[in-house]
Amino acid sequence: MKVTREQLKKLANRLMYDMSDEEYELLEKEFEVYEKEIELIENIDTEGVDPMTFPFFYESIGLREDEPCDVLTTEEVLKNAHDVFDNQVKVKKVI
Amino acid sequence: MDNILNLSIEEMHNALKEKKIKPSDLVKASLEKAKGNQETYNAFVTILEEALELAYELDNNFEEDNPLYGIPYACKDNFSTKGILTTGSSNTLKNFIPVYDATVVKKLKDKKTVLIGKTVMDELAMGGTGTNGHTGICRNPWDKERYSGGSSGGSAVAVSAGIVPFALGSDTGDSVRKPASLCGLVGFKPSWGRISRYGLFSFATSIDHAAFFTRTVKDSAYVLEAIAGGDYNDATSNFSPVNNYSKDLNLDVKGLKIATIKELDSLVTNKDLLNAFDELKNKLEKDGAIVTSVEFGLDLLRTVLPVYLVISCSEATSNNASLDGIKFGPRKEGKTMEEEVFNTRTAYFSSSVKRRFVLGSYCLAKENQERVFIKAQKVRHLIVNKLHEIFKDYDVILTPASGKVASKFTDTSGDPLKDENLILENHMALGNLGGLPSLTLPICLSNGLPIGINVMGRPYEEQMVLNVSAAIESKFNFKNMIAKECK
Numbered sequence: 001m002k003v004t005r006e007q008l009k010k011l012a013n014r015l016m017y018d019m020s021d022e023e024y025e026l027l028e029k030e031f032e033v034y035e036k037e038i039e040l041i042e043n044i045d046t047e048g049v050d051p052m053t054f055p056f057f058y059e060s061i062g063l064r065e066d067e068p069c070d071v072l073t074t075e076e077v078l079k080n081a082h083d084v085f086d087n088q089v090k091v092k093k094v095i
Numbered sequence: 096m097d098n099i100l101n102l103s104i105e106e107m108h109n110a111l112k113e114k115k116i117k118p119s120d121l122v123k124a125s126l127e128k129a130k131g132n133q134e135t136y137n138a139f140v141t142i143l144e145e146a147l148e149l150a151y152e153l154d155n156n157f158e159e160d161n162p163l164y165g166i167p168y169a170c171k172d173n174f175s176t177k178g179i180l181t182t183g184s185s186n187t188l189k190n191f192i193p194v195y196d197a198t199v200v201k202k203l204k205d206k207k208t209v210l211i212g213k214t215v216m217d218e219l220a221m222g223g224t225g226t227n228g229h230t231g232i233c234r235n236p237w238d239k240e241r242y243s244g245g246s247s248g249g250s251a252v253a254v255s256a257g258i259v260p261f262a263l264g265s266d267t268g269d270s271v272r273k274p275a276s277l278c279g280l281v282g283f284k285p286s287w288g289r290i291s292r293y294g295l296f297s298f299a300t301s302i303d304h305a306a307f308f309t310r311t312v313k314d315s316a317y318v319l320e321a322i323a324g325g326d327y328n329d330a331t332s333n334f335s336p337v338n339n340y341s342k343d344l345n346l347d348v349k350g351l352k353i354a355t356i357k358e359l360d361s362l363v364t365n366k367d368l369l370n371a372f373d374e375l376k377n378k379l380e381k382d383g384a385i386v387t388s389v390e391f392g393l394d395l396l397r398t399v400l401p402v403y404l405v406i407s408c409s410e411a412t413s414n415n416a417s418l419d420g421i422k423f424g425p426r427k428e429g430k431t432m433e434e435e436v437f438n439t440r441t442a443y444f445s446s447s448v449k450r451r452f453v454l455g456s457y458c459l460a461k462e463n464q465e466r467v468f469i470k471a472q473k474v475r476h477l478i479v480n481k482l483h484e485i486f487k488d489y490d491v492i493l494t495p496a497s498g499k500v501a502s503k504f505t506d507t508s509g510d511p512l513k514d515e516n517l518i519l520e521n522h523m524a525l526g527n528l529g530g531l532p533s534l535t536l537p538i539c540l541s542n543g544l545p546i547g548i549n550v551m552g553r554p555y556e557e558q559m560v561l562n563v564s565a566a567i568e569s570k571f572n573f574k575n576m577i578a579k580e581c582k
Contacts, residue, residue: 003457011456012449015412016419017440019449027450033511034454037401038467044398044474051472052479054301055287055530056554064327076194080423089422091432
């Protein structure tokens with residue numbers, strides 16, 4: 001099923017950005033290839049096969065003790081913020 | 096001593112031990128060469144002049160049992176380096192300065208290795224050409240009109256040009272092993288979890304690997320010893336013991352069972368590569384190895400690239416959701432916070448990355464998730480099962496890392512759906528899907544340009560991969576190659 005420009009735009013906007021018409025045009029061409037590549041996946045029989053989410057099947061190493069370590073200071077956390085006020089990241093009013 | 100930068104790590108260490116050179120000599124030369132080559136090859140986002148200060152401090156107190164003492168190295172710009180700009184070659188992070196070191200960076204600091212620069216990459220590791228970084232394209236030191244490959248392009252360039260003897264990279268689909276082939280290097284991606292990823296910007300968490308470049312296999316062993324190991328800051332890292340890889344290197348291949356993949360081999364047309372591969376197989380058999388061509392299954396092999404694309408682009412959309420200019424990174428203006436986030440991401444992600452994210456968004460969309468994303472994860476399971484089936488009877492799998500030399504920037508790309516692209520040029524993602532140790536090293540020159548071979552082993556059998564690779568290296572004359580334009 002061919003993907004439309006409208007669908008691609010919706011998918012991009014859902015990820016909180018937009019693209020130019022030229023970029024959407026290029027992406028439409030790329031999707032012609034992606035769709036054929038996805039067909040290759042769809043053609044494989046996966047009856048009774050579980051999805052693989054990690055390369056290995058192994059037990060968890062367990063949780064470490066609940067003791068503070070490698071703690072960043074507030075100053076460090078805010079060091080790269082664009083706009084800081086009163087030890088907090090400042091943003092536009094949300095309410 | 097002439098050309099001290101052309102030495103391997105081992106040779107540099109011996110020269111330091113014999114007091115023929117000092118760490119400051121190495122670092123000074125490295126910085127000069129980095130700056131001298133920057134305009135032509137563009138390996139670096141940041142060159143660290145202050146590295147020389149550290150090197151002077153290291154001129155005394157040499158540690159004889161530490162092969163990496165005083166050795167200059169470069170680091171891909173997606174590893175956090177405390178107090179040093181780390182951009183992921185993305186405008187979304189163009190002013191980002193981490194407040195902590197990645198575990199591997201810390202380990203190398205503890206080994207008194209000297210970081211001389213952060214290298215250019217394809218933005219956020221999403222690319223394979225070395226041309227999608229926010230500070231410009233990387234050029235291949237063998238021919239500046241050709242691709243270096245990516246996404247760890249800058250690190251490959253830095254080692255290939257003889258600026259440093261090793262550099263850190265990351266490998267999610269072949270992002271160290273492919274540029275290694277194109278730049279005549281050893282590129283090693285150990286098993287998933289063998290090296291901590293704490294502090295490495297995530298691209299696709301289930302297939303990201305920390306990896307690195309050197310110019311010899313033994314140097315790879317030295318680097319791996321220094322940076323491998325479990326880390327409680329990385330819950331996916333592995334706590335099994337770290338071998339003494341360099342001391343345990345064993346070039347005897349007698350009795351080893353080596354598989355090659357029939358469907359891959361039949362796609363190779365480059366005569367130099369064909370001849371070298373045949374020559375290699377004959378030499379290995381003469382030394383007592385058993386080399387067998389095995390079938391993987393064409394239909395399944397054709398899905399390796401699509402499965403990689405679906406999984407990586409989907410996971411990437413999640414991993415990069417935090418790049419919004421709010422907590423860090425540059426921020427574009429807007430009337431609301433939502434608008435600021437939207438404007439920031441629109442302005443600062445490159446076109447290529449945005450288009451890949453849309454694919455990820457498509458695969459994860461409710462109406463497609465079962466059909467595409469979950470399906471890809473199931474096919475991944477079948478691919479990995481097949482690999483383990485082969486490894487029941489064979490010790491390593493040997494494949495051409497690429498079917499060709501580095502392409503020129505002016506070359507047109509071929510049909511993406513032909514097996515040459517789907518399989519020959521993109522099969523090394525097998526190593527990522529299965530978390531397997533996988534190493535590329537040069538095997539031939541074709542029209543004066545390198546092509547590599549890839550050795551892949553069972554999970555956590557790094558020693559086996561290094562041993563076979565060292566044996567292969569000993570049969571050819573491509574050890575410690577510096578790119579011809581940079582000698």
